[in-house]
Amino acid sequence: MRIIKFLDIEGNEWRGCDIKGGSASIVEGDIFGSFVVTTRRVQIKTILEPFQPVAILCIGLNYKMHAQETGMPLPEHPVLFMKNPAAVTGPYSDIEIPKSCLDPLQVDYEVELGVVIGKTGKNIRKENALDHVFGYTCANDISARRWQKHSGGGQWVRGKSFDTFCPLGPAIITKDEVEDPQKLELICKLNGEVMQKSSTSDMIFSVAELISRLSESMTLLSGTIILTGTPSGVGFARKPQIFLKPGDILESIIIGVGEMKNLVVAEKELA
Numbered sequence: 001m002r003i004i005k006f007l008d009i010e011g012n013e014w015r016g017c018d019i020k021g022g023s024a025s026i027v028e029g030d031i032f033g034s035f036v037v038t039t040r041r042v043q044i045k046t047i048l049e050p051f052q053p054v055a056i057l058c059i060g061l062n063y064k065m066h067a068q069e070t071g072m073p074l075p076e077h078p079v080l081f082m083k084n085p086a087a088v089t090g091p092y093s094d095i096e097i098p099k100s101c102l103d104p105l106q107v108d109y110e111v112e113l114g115v116v117i118g119k120t121g122k123n124i125r126k127e128n129a130l131d132h133v134f135g136y137t138c139a140n141d142i143s144a145r146r147w148q149k150h151s152g153g154g155q156w157v158r159g160k161s162f163d164t165f166c167p168l169g170p171a172i173i174t175k176d177e178v179e180d181p182q183k184l185e186l187i188c189k190l191n192g193e194v195m196q197k198s199s200t201s202d203m204i205f206s207v208a209e210l211i212s213r214l215s216e217s218m219t220l221l222s223g224t225i226i227l228t229g230t231p232s233g234v235g236f237a238r239k240p241q242i243f244l245k246p247g248d249i250l251e252s253i254i255i256g257v258g259e260m261k262n263l264v265v266a267e268k269e270l271a
Contacts, residue, residue, distance in 0.1 A: 002171040007046040032222040054223040056083040062229025069237040084161035091169030091260035096267040105243040110230035111188035114139035117224040129211035135172040138258040189251040198231030
């Protein structure tokens with residue numbers, strides 16, 4: 001099942017599935033609890049982010065080739081950081097570059113597989129980890145590199161958490177439709193040029209291992225999303241470096257999961 005959140009032509013917000021001909025069947029109830037798919041269909045005007053996470057847990061350096069391109073050793077443990085849930089934006093919404101990140105340019109792209117936790121758990125065994133997954137979605141961990149490295153007091157959170165820095169969607173694909181989360185192809189395009197192309201098979205820590213390790217003495221709440229790391233090809237590791245600028249079109253693709261397309265703009269001035 002592919003579950004979306006959307007606005008109808010009157011601006012009402014709905015959750016839906018079975019998208020056909022510009023309309024969707026309405027889903028009622030809690031998708032992480034009890035929900036039903038109704039027979040009512042509503043026309044789609046705007047597809048939004050598929051859900052609002054209660055927490056965004058992110059993994060750095062989780063692809064072998066990405067670690068290699070950054071010159072970093074393979075980590076012995078998952079490199080964990082977080083993003084502010086308010087950074088979430090829709091799969092076709094604008095990505096806003098903060099004024100502080102325009103001169104010099106420093107904002108980078110990172111296509112990632114998002115794992116949506118549907119069942120709360122703690123101290124989860126690796127062999128049972130996927131039982132806690134509700135589904136998967138496409139994500140991009142937009143990152144302000146100077147903030148990440150130099151302006152955040154040594155922490156990554158600030159440079160990863162500006163508004164619009166976490167596009168998600170366009171849907172949550174329930175886990176029954178993904179045969180193996182370690183066999184998914186990821187692609188990131190900038191203005192039509194392929195910048196990242198890899199597979200989740202290159203992950204250092206698998207989805208199941210991440211869930212198990214992150215849940216060690218730490219409860220994973222339903223509605224949490226885990227961004228599982230990005231493959232090689234990021235902008236800051238290129239020569240010359242490539243960073244996002246207003247007018248760019250960023251496409252994030254996970255074959256069989258979803259495709260996003262976001263316009264990059266300068267952050268709007270406050271009124």
